[in-house]
Amino acid sequence: ISFLMEHEKYSYVEALRWLAARYNVEIEETETSPEFKQQQQVADSLYIINNFAQKFFSDHLFNTEEGRDIGLSYLKERGFREDIIKKFQIGFNPEAREGFTKAALANQFSLEYLQKSGLVNVRDGNAYDNYRGRIIFPVHNQSGKVMGFGARIIKSNDKAPKYINTPENEIYVKSKILYGSYFARQAIDKADECLLVEGYTDVVSLHQAGIENVVASGGTALTPDQLRLIKKYTNNLTIIYDGDNAGIKAALRGLDLALEESLNVKLVLIPDKEDPDSYVNKVGTMAFNEFIRTNKKDVILFQLDIALKDAGNDSNKKSIVVNQVAETISRINKAEDFTKQQDYIKQCAEILKIEESGLHALVNKFIREKVSKEEFRSNREQRLEEEAGSGMHDMPADAETLALFNKDEIHEQAMIRSLLEFGHKQWNEELKVAEYIFKEMDENHLEELIDNRELVRIYQTYKAWYEAGIEPTARNFLYHDDLKMSSLVVSIMDFNYEISPNWKEHFDGHIATRDELFAEEVFSTLNYLKLRKIKRLMDENQRDLEKATSAEDQLMLVQTHQHLKQMEIELTRQLGTVIFR
Structure with missing residues (x-):
C-alpha cells in the first residue's frame, strides 16, 4: 500500500481498492447506508458500460473499413501515430444511427444506465447513438478506469457542437x-x-512528442478539486494557452484559486495563432521545450501588465487595477508563502509606481475582509445547526450583521432601544418617554413601517405591560419565555458605542452622555420612521400620478407631492439630514 501511495500518488483508500481489484479480493464496506450502496452499484455499472464502450470504439477504429477510412485516416492526418492512439485508447463511433446502441443492448446493458452514461439518447421511444460519426477520447480516473468520453466531430457541420462530453453522473x-x-x-x-x-x-500531441507531464482542463476555469489533484504531484503549474485574447482570458480564469492552493503559477502563450498541438508539430520537441523554458511569465505580473495596458491614462481604471492586484496578492496567505507575498507587493508597487506600504495595507485589508467573511459564514452555519438541534429558528443576528442585510433595521432597533432604556424618563410635564412614543406611533401609524415583525412584537408587548401598570425594562424581556424575543432584546441592548475617555484630554467642559441626550435620540428615531412613511407615500403618489388621465387628478396629485416634499424637508431639517434627491 505504501508503495502505491508513493509511486502512484493514491490515497490510502484508493490504494486499498486498487489492490483489491487487482487480486480479486472483496472489500467489506462497514456502516454504509442503503443510499450509498445504491450509488456504488450505479457507479460500478457505469464503469462496466464505459469499459465496454471504449473497447467497442477502439475496435471500430482499427478493425472496420469505416473506422480506418474515416476515423484513423483523420487522426493520422493530424499527425498521431498508432501507438499513441492505442495508449490513450482513442476510438471511433460509426455513422450508423444505432450501431453502438444495438451492441450494448445485445450485451444486456440497461437502457437507463446507457442514457445516464451519455452514450445513448432516446427520442420518441427510439434509442440511438449519441456520438455517431465522431472520434472518441476516453477520460480515465486516477486508477485508469474510463469515467466518460469526449467525442469530436470529424465532418464540418455548423449546427453540431465540435465536442460532446459525458453528462455529469x-x-x-x-x-x-x-x-x-x-x-x-x-x-x-x-x-x-x-x-x-x-x-x-x-x-x-505533447505526449507523442515525449512531453508527458501535461493535462487538459477542457478550456473551463480551474476548480479547487482540479487544483488539489495537481497539488498531489507538484506545486509548480505552467499554463500553456493560445496567444489570442480568448486564450489569455481562459488562462487567467481560476488564477486566484491556484494561488490559494499555494501553487507557483507561470503562463506561456503560444505565438502565431497556434495552439500547443499545432506548435509542437511545427517546431519539434526540443524547440517547443526551449520556448516553454524561456517564455514563462509570472502570472500575477502578466495580469497586472495586461490590466495596466487596458487602463491607459485613466486614473479611475488604474485605481481599479490597484484593488484587483491587491485582492489577488491577498490570496497568497498561507504562513509558508509569506516571503512570496512580500516579494509580489514589492514588485507590483514598483510597476504601479505607488508606495509599497500603501499596497501592503490594501492587501491586509482584503485579507481581513476574507477572514471576517469566513468567520461570519462559520458562525452562521454553527448557529443554524444549533437552532436545528434545539428547535429554534430565525435567531436574530447582532446589529452589525443585520445592518448588512437591512439598512433600515438598525434604525428600527434604535427606536426599540430608546423605549427600553428611556421609557420611564419624563418627556415633558405631562408625558413620559414611553407615552410620547406610543402617541407618535399611533397618530402617525408608524408601527406598520417596522419591517422586522419581531421588533413589532417587542413594542406591542412593552406597550401591553406598560398599560397594565408594569414598568417594563430590558430585564423583563431577558427572562421572557419566548427565546426569540429575549435574544433579540439582548442583541438590541448590546450597544457598543460610547464616548472615549481620551476626549477629556482634548476637550474642555462637560461632555453630554447618551443618558442626557435621550430626548434627541428618541426624537430622531421617531422622525426616521416618519421620513420612511413620507417616502413610501411619495412613491405611491408618483405611481398614481403616472396612471392619472384627467387634468384634475394630475393637479391634485402634484399638490400632494409638493405637500409631502415640504414635510420631508422639514423633518430632515430637524434631523440635520441632507436630501440627495
Missing part, C-alpha cells in the same frame, strides 16, 4: 477531472511541474 464530475492525468501523474512527479493545456489533442 455518479462517476463523471467535470469539476474534478483533468484529462490525461492518469497518463501524466508519474511524469509530473518526476519533472516537479504540471503543464496545463486546453484540449484533448493538445495532451495527446
Whole structure:
C-alpha cells in the first residue's frame, strides 16, 4: 500500500481498492447506508458500460473499413501515430444511427444506465447513438478506469457542437477531472511541474512528442478539486494557452484559486495563432521545450501588465487595477508563502509606481475582509445547526450583521432601544418617554413601517405591560419565555458605542452622555420612521400620478407631492439630514 501511495500518488483508500481489484479480493464496506450502496452499484455499472464502450470504439477504429477510412485516416492526418492512439485508447463511433446502441443492448446493458452514461439518447421511444460519426477520447480516473468520453466531430457541420462530453453522473464530475492525468501523474512527479493545456489533442500531441507531464482542463476555469489533484504531484503549474485574447482570458480564469492552493503559477502563450498541438508539430520537441523554458511569465505580473495596458491614462481604471492586484496578492496567505507575498507587493508597487506600504495595507485589508467573511459564514452555519438541534429558528443576528442585510433595521432597533432604556424618563410635564412614543406611533401609524415583525412584537408587548401598570425594562424581556424575543432584546441592548475617555484630554467642559441626550435620540428615531412613511407615500403618489388621465387628478396629485416634499424637508431639517434627491 505504501508503495502505491508513493509511486502512484493514491490515497490510502484508493490504494486499498486498487489492490483489491487487482487480486480479486472483496472489500467489506462497514456502516454504509442503503443510499450509498445504491450509488456504488450505479457507479460500478457505469464503469462496466464505459469499459465496454471504449473497447467497442477502439475496435471500430482499427478493425472496420469505416473506422480506418474515416476515423484513423483523420487522426493520422493530424499527425498521431498508432501507438499513441492505442495508449490513450482513442476510438471511433460509426455513422450508423444505432450501431453502438444495438451492441450494448445485445450485451444486456440497461437502457437507463446507457442514457445516464451519455452514450445513448432516446427520442420518441427510439434509442440511438449519441456520438455517431465522431472520434472518441476516453477520460480515465486516477486508477485508469474510463469515467466518460469526449467525442469530436470529424465532418464540418455548423449546427453540431465540435465536442460532446459525458453528462455529469455518479462517476463523471467535470469539476474534478483533468484529462490525461492518469497518463501524466508519474511524469509530473518526476519533472516537479504540471503543464496545463486546453484540449484533448493538445495532451495527446505533447505526449507523442515525449512531453508527458501535461493535462487538459477542457478550456473551463480551474476548480479547487482540479487544483488539489495537481497539488498531489507538484506545486509548480505552467499554463500553456493560445496567444489570442480568448486564450489569455481562459488562462487567467481560476488564477486566484491556484494561488490559494499555494501553487507557483507561470503562463506561456503560444505565438502565431497556434495552439500547443499545432506548435509542437511545427517546431519539434526540443524547440517547443526551449520556448516553454524561456517564455514563462509570472502570472500575477502578466495580469497586472495586461490590466495596466487596458487602463491607459485613466486614473479611475488604474485605481481599479490597484484593488484587483491587491485582492489577488491577498490570496497568497498561507504562513509558508509569506516571503512570496512580500516579494509580489514589492514588485507590483514598483510597476504601479505607488508606495509599497500603501499596497501592503490594501492587501491586509482584503485579507481581513476574507477572514471576517469566513468567520461570519462559520458562525452562521454553527448557529443554524444549533437552532436545528434545539428547535429554534430565525435567531436574530447582532446589529452589525443585520445592518448588512437591512439598512433600515438598525434604525428600527434604535427606536426599540430608546423605549427600553428611556421609557420611564419624563418627556415633558405631562408625558413620559414611553407615552410620547406610543402617541407618535399611533397618530402617525408608524408601527406598520417596522419591517422586522419581531421588533413589532417587542413594542406591542412593552406597550401591553406598560398599560397594565408594569414598568417594563430590558430585564423583563431577558427572562421572557419566548427565546426569540429575549435574544433579540439582548442583541438590541448590546450597544457598543460610547464616548472615549481620551476626549477629556482634548476637550474642555462637560461632555453630554447618551443618558442626557435621550430626548434627541428618541426624537430622531421617531422622525426616521416618519421620513420612511413620507417616502413610501411619495412613491405611491408618483405611481398614481403616472396612471392619472384627467387634468384634475394630475393637479391634485402634484399638490400632494409638493405637500409631502415640504414635510420631508422639514423633518430632515430637524434631523440635520441632507436630501440627495
